[in-house]
Amino acid sequence: MLGTHNQLRKSIDLGVFPSSFHQPMPQATDDRLSDPLQLADLLLYRLYRLQATASGRVVRLCEAEYGLTRREWRVLSFLSAHEGALSSELADHAMLDRTRTSRTLTRLDEKGLIRRQPRPSDRREVHVSLTEEGRRIATELFPRVVEINRALMAGLSATERRQLDALLVRLQAQADSATSST
Numbered sequence: 001m002l003g004t005h006n007q008l009r010k011s012i013d014l015g016v017f018p019s020s021f022h023q024p025m026p027q028a029t030d031d032r033l034s035d036p037l038q039l040a041d042l043l044l045y046r047l048y049r050l051q052a053t054a055s056g057r058v059v060r061l062c063e064a065e066y067g068l069t070r071r072e073w074r075v076l077s078f079l080s081a082h083e084g085a086l087s088s089e090l091a092d093h094a095m096l097d098r099t100r101t102s103r104t105l106t107r108l109d110e111k112g113l114i115r116r117q118p119r120p121s122d123r124r125e126v127h128v129s130l131t132e133e134g135r136r137i138a139t140e141l142f143p144r145v146v147e148i149n150r151a152l153m154a155g156l157s158a159t160e161r162r163q164l165d166a167l168l169v170r171l172q173a174q175a176d177s178a179t180s181s182t
Contacts (some may be wrong), residue, residue, distance in 0.1 A: 002072075006036065021121065022053075043171075054148075054152050055070070056149050058070070058073070058145055058148055060143070060171065061141070061144060061148070062141070066137055066141060067111070068137070068141075069104075069107075071094065071096065071100065071104045071143070072104055072107060072108055072113075073140075073145075074093075074094045074121060075090055075094055075101075075104055075105070075108060075110070075114075075128075076113060076130065076134055076138045077141075077142065077145075078090060078093050079093065079114065079128060079129065079130050079134070079138070080130060080135065080139070080142070081140040083129050083130065084127045084128070084129050085127070085128055086119070086125050086126070086127060086128075087101055087102065087125060087126050087128055088107070088125060089103060090128060093168075105126075105128060108134070112131055112133055113130065113131055113133055113134030114128050114130055114131060114134050115128070115129045115130075115131055116128055117129070
């Protein structure tokens with residue numbers, strides 16, 4: 001128990017907690033996303049939980065079979081579609097600050113999976129390309145990640161998947177708009 005001068009005591013006995021603790025829990029509304037009553041109702045928290053839960057399979061696959069971190073996989077995947085991208089573009093796409101991007105690129109370079117070519121007009125910027133080994137891993141790994149994605153989406157109908165996709169596009173645009181206006 002806490003000291004007698006403190007109203008809050010470590011106990012579940014009635015009468016120990018202040019009367020405000022005995023208020024009934026707010027009733028959930030039909031629109032939890034726009035009128036959240038608790039942490040579990042918040043969209044960002046729900047998306048975080050989904051990502052944290054579902055991405056574990058991808059992380060284990062990348063680490064165990066390819067020795068890649070989640071960041072390294074994101075960079076390799078981006079480069080497989082955007083060969084020769086600038087390091088700043090990689091940072092923006094991977095949503096990493098430039099320091100983390102630089103560290104990730106250094107590790108990928110040490111593993112022989114990328115090549116960096118300094119930009120002639122600004123040697124702080126580099127064009128990044130996959131090596132043959134980097135391309136092989138990205139080409140081999142992507143279909144396996146797609147299968148994990150498909151397994152996650154299997155619980156939704158084709159119509160629900162299209163609706164979810166459209167809603168995610170709209171939410172991303174809203175988030176981008178809010179970010180650019182601040």
